[in-house]
Amino acid sequence: MPDLQSLGDNLQVGLEHYLTLSVMLFSIGTLGVIFRRNVLVMFMSVELMLTSVNISLVAFSRYLDDLNGHVLVLFVLAVAAAEAGVGLAILVEIFKKRDTVDVDEFRQLME
Amino acid sequence: MNFTWSDAAYFGPEAVMGLTFLLCVLGDLVTRGRRHVVPFGTLLVGTAISLVLALLHPPVSSHAILGQMVVVDGFAHFFRLLFLGITFVTALLSWSSREIMGRDREHQGEFYALAAMLCFGMMVMAESADIVMLALSLEAVSITSYILAGFARFSFRSSEAALKYVLWGAVSSAVMLYGLSLFYGLTGATSYEGIRAGLSGGQGGMALLVAILFVMAGIGYKISAVPFHFWTPDVYEGAPAPVAAIFASGPKIAGFALMIRFFYVALVQDDSQGTLALLDDVQWPWVLAIISAATMTLGNMAAIRQNSVRRLLAYSSIAHVGYMLMGFVVLSANGLAAVLFYLFVYAIMTIGAFLVVVALNNRVSGEEIDDYAGLGFREPLVAAMMFLFLISLTGLPPTAGFIGKFYLFAAAGEAGLWWLAILGVLNSVVSLYYYMRIARAMYFTPPELSGRVGLAQAHLILLVVLAVPTLVLGVFWSPLKEFADQSLRMLLGGG
Numbered sequence: 001m002p003d004l005q006s007l008g009d010n011l012q013v014g015l016e017h018y019l020t021l022s023v024m025l026f027s028i029g030t031l032g033v034i035f036r037r038n039v040l041v042m043f044m045s046v047e048l049m050l051t052s053v054n055i056s057l058v059a060f061s062r063y064l065d066d067l068n069g070h071v072l073v074l075f076v077l078a079v080a081a082a083e084a085g086v087g088l089a090i091l092v093e094i095f096k097k098r099d100t101v102d103v104d105e106f107r108q109l110m111e
Numbered sequence: 112m113n114f115t116w117s118d119a120a121y122f123g124p125e126a127v128m129g130l131t132f133l134l135c136v137l138g139d140l141v142t143r144g145r146r147h148v149v150p151f152g153t154l155l156v157g158t159a160i161s162l163v164l165a166l167l168h169p170p171v172s173s174h175a176i177l178g179q180m181v182v183v184d185g186f187a188h189f190f191r192l193l194f195l196g197i198t199f200v201t202a203l204l205s206w207s208s209r210e211i212m213g214r215d216r217e218h219q220g221e222f223y224a225l226a227a228m229l230c231f232g233m234m235v236m237a238e239s240a241d242i243v244m245l246a247l248s249l250e251a252v253s254i255t256s257y258i259l260a261g262f263a264r265f266s267f268r269s270s271e272a273a274l275k276y277v278l279w280g281a282v283s284s285a286v287m288l289y290g291l292s293l294f295y296g297l298t299g300a301t302s303y304e305g306i307r308a309g310l311s312g313g314q315g316g317m318a319l320l321v322a323i324l325f326v327m328a329g330i331g332y333k334i335s336a337v338p339f340h341f342w343t344p345d346v347y348e349g350a351p352a353p354v355a356a357i358f359a360s361g362p363k364i365a366g367f368a369l370m371i372r373f374f375y376v377a378l379v380q381d382d383s384q385g386t387l388a389l390l391d392d393v394q395w396p397w398v399l400a401i402i403s404a405a406t407m408t409l410g411n412m413a414a415i416r417q418n419s420v421r422r423l424l425a426y427s428s429i430a431h432v433g434y435m436l437m438g439f440v441v442l443s444a445n446g447l448a449a450v451l452f453y454l455f456v457y458a459i460m461t462i463g464a465f466l467v468v469v470a471l472n473n474r475v476s477g478e479e480i481d482d483y484a485g486l487g488f489r490e491p492l493v494a495a496m497m498f499l500f501l502i503s504l505t506g507l508p509p510t511a512g513f514i515g516k517f518y519l520f521a522a523a524g525e526a527g528l529w530w531l532a533i534l535g536v537l538n539s540v541v542s543l544y545y546y547m548r549i550a551r552a553m554y555f556t557p558p559e560l561s562g563r564v565g566l567a568q569a570h571l572i573l574l575v576v577l578a579v580p581t582l583v584l585g586v587f588w589s590p591l592k593e594f595a596d597q598s599l600r601m602l603l604g605g606g
Binding site for chain 1: 242243246247250253254257258261264267268270271272273274275277278280281282284285286288289291292293295296299300301344345348349
């Protein structure tokens with residue numbers, strides 16, 4: 001039976017763990033955008049990608065002991081909110097006309 | 112970080128545009144959206160004041176302001192003038208556009224507020240010297256663009272274009288922000304200079320490669336370079352025509368400005384020979400050359416198959432991005448000067464071509480090439496101007512497009528990239544075919560209807576105003592070339 005106590009003592013959460021989490025979130029977000037067809041879920045996936053950016057920025061910022069990264073995080077949050085606001089407003093406009101949020105239904109602009 | 116009032120003088124034109132945005136919003140609110148002439152006039156006056164301020168105080172040396180986040184230099188000056196000019200012209204051409212008016216002109220005032228914001232964002236994009244400012248200015252431009260793309264709310268096509276734009280735009284900016292966070296992690300700096308200093312040790316490896324690729328993806332989306340070009344035809348076709356004219360010129364040019372400054376200040380190392388080479392052992396010129404070749408070839412090949420004038424112009428704008436990347440690839444002062452020259456010329460001729468679409472859009476039912484049949488007999492002036500812009504876009508003398516392309520191809524040849532220059536020439540020949548399809552429809556197909564189309568006076572005047580520099584710069588181009596050379600001098604550190 002493994003000695004959980006000593007395992008816990010040796011396990012330290014460092015920069016690489018945060019970066020791994022960030023890469024995982026970014027990949028999940030990217031796959032979500034590519035494979036999901038519901039526009040709302042696609043927007044959520046983009047939010048995941050932006051969250052992963054924030055995690056890596058905060059981790060780097062803490063690691064480097066430098067506050068500039070935190071500043072960028074605040075701006076990224078604001079940008080994500082603004083982007084979601086505009087995106088959802090456009091989606092509401094479309095939903096009123098077509099009653100669907102499936103991206104495959106929006107094919108008027110095609111060759 | 113400190114702010115001094117002397118900084119404000121350097122930031123004058125941008126400050127005026129920011130104020131113009133607020134006044135446009137206020138003007139629209141106070142008149143309850145009924146007197147569109149108030150925000151329209153505010154935008155024109157604000158842009159004119161900003162232009163005068165910029166012309167009165169051309170920067171004599173590179174000056175970092177606002178906590179070193181923004182650099183005002185000759186390069187910024189060049190793009191300031193270009194963006195203010197674009198905003199002024201596109202504001203004028205949108206005034207009597209059917210698509211911007213909408214059904215009841217209820218929201219027309221908002222268009223001018225958004226145009227002011229877009230101009231502000233584009234000017235800051237060309238000036239930002241810090242990744243925080245890079246991200247913010249790019250998002251200011253992007254988010255404004257999303258709203259503009261969906262401006263014609265009554266039209267499903269416009270909403271669809273906006274949705275496609277915002278969705279993929281959000282993805283590309285997330286990718287780019289991830290790349291920027293890696294740059295920050297690698298170097299511990301957010302300023303371009305700091306990144307350059309942090310990278311000069313030569314470490315980075317895989318993470319640096321990913322960081323550069325991710326940032327290139329974000330910028331590539333903005334300038335619609337292959338393989339991030341897929342949104343362009345849909346958005347240009349769906350968005351209102353004046354907005355398409357803005358997109359084809361403004362944000363694309365701003366993307367080039369941002370890319371040039373970021374790459375040259377943060378990533379390019381100036382070695383003893385005076386030539387510029389990108390950091391890292393990856394052959395960046397080759398990567399960029401392949402992107403350039405793919406962009407122009409794909410843009411041209413796809414343009415051949417188009418029947419819609421707007422989609423054709425969209426693909427042609429992709430092809431032009433490919434030509435301009437050619438000057439960027441060679442990473443030399445001559446190449447950059449050629450890019451700046453071409454950006455200027457490209458803005459004039461592409462807005463001109465889109466202006467014809469805007470003008471006809473009000474009157475002619477469709478936007479297929481066949482709908483332009485017999486235009487040469489019905490509206491000789493408009494057809495002649497369109498012909499001139501098409502000739503210039505192809506790159507035939509005696510137009511500005513020829514001179515611009517000549518400089519680009521010469522810069523590529525000078526750097527030993529002959530295959531790229533030859534590919535560029537071949538692509539221009541291909542482009543002649545599809546541009547002339549429009550010309551053939553205008554002059555050699557008999558019109559279905561007779562009589563004049565009856566276009567807005569303002570559009571006709573604006574067409575002539577844009578046609579004059581297209582011709583004049585084709586025979587008397589040295590002032591613009593010198594201006595482009597001079598604008599780069601501060602950026603490249605030649606005094």
